Amino acid sequence: MSTKGTVQKMIKGLYVHIPFCNSICGYCDFARCRYSSSLADKYLMHLEKELSEIKQDSFYTVYIGGGTPTSLNEKQLERLLEMLSRFKAEKEYTIEINPESFNREKALLIKKYGVNRVSIGIQSFNESLLAHMGRKHNSKDVDNTFRYLDEAGIKNRSIDLIFGFQTQSLANVITDLQKAVRLNVTHISIYDLEIYPNTIFGIKRYEKLDDETCFIMYQSIVEYLNLHGYRQYETSNFAFGRYQSQHNRLYWKYEDYKGVGLSASSKIRNIRTDNTKNFVDYLNDRYVAKTIRLSDEELIFEAIMMNLRMNEGIDIKEFDKRFNCNLLEKHHLAIEKNIAKGLLEVKSGFLKTTNKGIFVLNDILVDFMN
Template sequence: MTRINHLYIHVPFCKTICSYCDFCHRVYNTNLVSKWLSQLDKEIIDKCHDEYSTIYIGGGTPTCLSCYELDKLLSLIDDYSRKVKEYTIEVNPETIDEDKVKILCKHHINRISMGVQSTDNSLLKLMNRNHDFEMVKEKIALLRNYGLNNISIDLMYSLPNQSMDILKKSLNDMISLDVPHISIYSLTIEENTVFGKKGYKSLDDEIEADMYEYINSYLTSKGYIQYEVSNYCKKGYESKHNLGYWNYDNFLGLSLAASSKIDNYRYTNTFSFDEYFNDYNAKSEDILLTVDDLKFENIMMSLRTIYGLNIKEFNEKYNCDLLVEYKKGIDNPNIVIENGYLKCTNLELLNNILLDFMN
């Protein structure tokens, strides 16, 4: 039986909904949460067979659940977390408090991903975020008091009205927190959000490119390594769970909207609460990947990190010769081979570079 090392669980609830976000979520409602927990329990019993090396509880906002519900959720997977090396939960600043931190510790969670997005109060208001930088500092100190030092923060750029100076100030504030991991995403305007409906636009490509360049050079100068297109860390603090995705490992995703990849089978659970409550096997996507799909996706995911693609492993896995088969893509000044790994040296251009890997 195929071994799966990585488990993701999607918590589809948030206390309030941010103006830019189109992740699968509903406003918190205790009756709905209780139905969801009992259906998730059944899905876990049916599908979890391994002890996982990484577990990621994402959302939505897992910490918008009450203490009782959060404890119940984490109890459901206690049996599968014994071998876990990295156990992450997403939190946002206004929904985490001391009682919830104690629950995270009780279940041996050892990594926190906190959505901060910006430290500029007028941008936070525009995004419908209910925190300021003071609160972020307080909550990070609280987490550290309980030994939760492996903290990642999410930031966003190319936000409407965001000037370079505002971005610089947010980055500077972030650095003062001295967290070991930072994820930075450029805003995507999703149709189905307040930003989309109000017709907001992301900033011009040129400004966005300047911002990306600034973020890179600033964080690098402060000792962070850009180890993936949108991710920076201090040495040794890469996200092991996400490295699993970029390594093209198998993973199991549970609850609404979660995706799974098991060998050549990829599927995504339904986005509809009604469908999920009716049948946790209901799917929104269900694909058997061809060998060519697998090879291309494996290259695409592995080139996202600075560690790149292990050529020997790739050739053995797919019984092929990468250097011959993908010569067109590899013949690019931004693609190099180092110690048996194929690497992309300009992650900003990756999407264009990948076009030549399509057979």
């Protein structure tokens, strides 16, 4: 996978979904299933077919996510990386890895095929909380993961963490952050737990911590990470120095991307395509479940929704030019109302959320729907 060349891309990002996991976490709402070697072989065969339909051979970013891509065995992982090797990733090539299914061979393989960034599913460093979540790794697996990445020379490492579990105190969250900072990771994503009805937690009617406690935790997280050099650039994302996720920035900047695999979505100009979440359909090459043509109004709303997730907010001039509109005029009621509430601000040509607003973005967006 080359990272050279600067041709203007029609589609900027390529996302590849691997739906297998070694175990299913209580809160998980993604398209995933338990790993089975024979099913994974079949899946890769159909994934290859879907990939063969892509005409463009170079993207700014390529991202392999899931599920757990490293639940594939070494042979399957190499097959996946080999089939993706015809695409160039000019800026960033990321794979999601989980400590319980990562080893030295897999680290060397991803390095060999040009992966230059990993996103590690840690969620917490606290083993009893990990068990509570239904995750299978322990601190030894985490230590080994970092050792294998060191040996392979992969230095751009992001980790995922979660907060909002009933058994979690603010001190627990800060301990997780301290460990993350000590590991010198380049990027931290920290998510506020959400309980979806169709998940294990949803079915058990698990209750997360209340909103007020979560908001206090969130403020402490932002403060702690800023203090340690991790600048918040999106609702749940913090980067050390220049290490923002280039792939996720494409989503938030509302650029075009192609998604491949079970449940993956694409947005290309005004067309959104959602792949099927049904395994049987996917294995019969019926990849696409839904195609929607977005109206100009829908494009504008989605762009506002995605752009406002970033701390930098919306570049008003650029936005007006792109969508041939006057944003401040078009949405003056929503903007004025939320500025008055201290949730939005207009500063140096950008419309953005305040520190308070970023945590209640969904409430703000309701006003933009009217």
